[in-house]
Amino acid sequence: MAVVPRTTDGDGTPVPQRLLAAATRLFAEQGYDRTSVQEIVEAAGVTKGALYHYFGSKDDLLHEVYARVLRVQQERLDAFANADAPVEERLRRAAADVVVTTIENLDDAMIFFRSMHHLSPEKNKQVRAERRRYHERFRALIEEGQETGVFSPATSADLVVDYHFGSIHHLSTWYSPEGPLTPTEVAAQLADLLLRALRP
Numbered sequence: 001m002a003v004v005p006r007t008t009d010g011d012g013t014p015v016p017q018r019l020l021a022a023a024t025r026l027f028a029e030q031g032y033d034r035t036s037v038q039e040i041v042e043a044a045g046v047t048k049g050a051l052y053h054y055f056g057s058k059d060d061l062l063h064e065v066y067a068r069v070l071r072v073q074q075e076r077l078d079a080f081a082n083a084d085a086p087v088e089e090r091l092r093r094a095a096a097d098v099v100v101t102t103i104e105n106l107d108d109a110m111i112f113f114r115s116m117h118h119l120s121p122e123k124n125k126q127v128r129a130e131r132r133r134y135h136e137r138f139r140a141l142i143e144e145g146q147e148t149g150v151f152s153p154a155t156s157a158d159l160v161v162d163y164h165f166g167s168i169h170h171l172s173t174w175y176s177p178e179g180p181l182t183p184t185e186v187a188a189q190l191a192d193l194l195l196r197a198l199r200p
Helices: 015-030 037-044 048-054 058-082 087-104 106-118 121-147 157-169 183-198
Strands: none
Touching: 015 037, 015 048, 015 058, 015 106, 037 048, 037 058, 058 087, 058 106, 058 121, 087 106, 087 121, 087 157, 087 183, 106 121, 121 157, 121 183, 157 183
8 A cells, every 4th residue: 555645744834845945945055957856855854755746856846946936926917917907007016016026936036047948848848838828918918008008009018028027037146135125126116117118
């Protein structure tokens, strides 16, 4: 009879959460390719059997590090996009939120953009599809504003999306919690830049 690994450890923390926390710390400190499965399970205080019960491979752990943040961001973007508010306000909230949530999960973002090429072709394709869904929902807000005359159509919505997310993808290279700006202040300034660029 197969033994099913415990879902929690001694202090009640779910095992998948422990594994993700350990993997995130080790991937950030050592790099994905220099971190072994054995190091992850030792840091998490679980067995290899537990890891393979919840995650099929180290590749799956890397994917989940990114996917868990993207899921939160997608849910929040959908809520902003569906809100009963002017399109400019909805876009501002969405543009600021993705900055704040990225800064709050800076290790995850850094790991992913540094290590995405290690994913299997299938996982890489899956991640690109997940990111594309997010970007398309964000772009739809810009297009809504352009079609209704709130935003200038002078710059294509695709280019505006690339501009904003290009800034976000570089946050891990320069943002520091000890710096002069809080995550909310950085988010507000980047959202303002975006909105200024779109005004007629």
